Amino acid sequence: MTLALLHTSPAHIPVFDALRDAEHPGLGLRHLVREDLLAGAVESGPEAVSAEVGAVLADAVAEGASAVLCTCSTIGGVAESAAATVGVPGLRVDRPMAAAAVERGRVVVLAALAGTLAPTLALLAEEAEKAADRPAGVRAVLVDGAWARFCAGDRDGYLDLVAAAADAVEDADVIVLAQASMAEACRRTVTRVPLLSSPRSGLAAAAAAARRVPRPGP
DSSP, rough: EEEEHHHTTTTTTHHHHHHHHHHHHHHHHEEOOOOOHHHHHHHGGGGHHHHHHHHHHHHHTTOOOSEEOOOOTTTTTHHHHHHHTTTOOOETTTTTHHHHHHHSSSSSEEESSSHHHHHHHHHHHHHHSTTOOOOOOEEEEEEEHHHHHHOOOOOHHHHHHHHHHHHHHHSOSSEEEGGGGGGGGGGOOSSOOOOOOOHHHHHHHHHHHHHHHHOOOO
């Protein structure tokens, strides 16, 4: 049983490997890193890279993937759509997080990259519509300077800026960290507002989907 993960940064690989080792032993992970897909999505919009995303996922399935997980929030929607054509379950890492967030009430979304905001807000709106009588009030905050720190390889500086932005949030019932790379900022905050990040719940959902795929007979 192999789960293919589509990343737009190699920084995600150790995060998901560690989660797999701790919580899903025996699950095979195949990491596919395509930084160019995020660059194209930021420049021209996520739909501009949908064909390339579909080709990457199709190749992963041809090489034996039981399910595919996109760990990039910016292209997660197009990855979900593309996965519908490749014959195995396809998930975006932030959907379980979004579903949990809209159950909490007032949501503040923190993002390091402006291009991530629209896909994340659209996902939250989708999940709010599914949750009967639970429309989410959503406010978005772009963390100034964080993306430049991430691109420069300044992981501590990046996480510190995200944590500081979370600590500054008021009038919210939950804080959503829009990008998987933000997850470790949860350990650096002092806010009493609950924070949700996507790697753990996203990987759990994808692992469950992979397990449900029938295995070929002898």
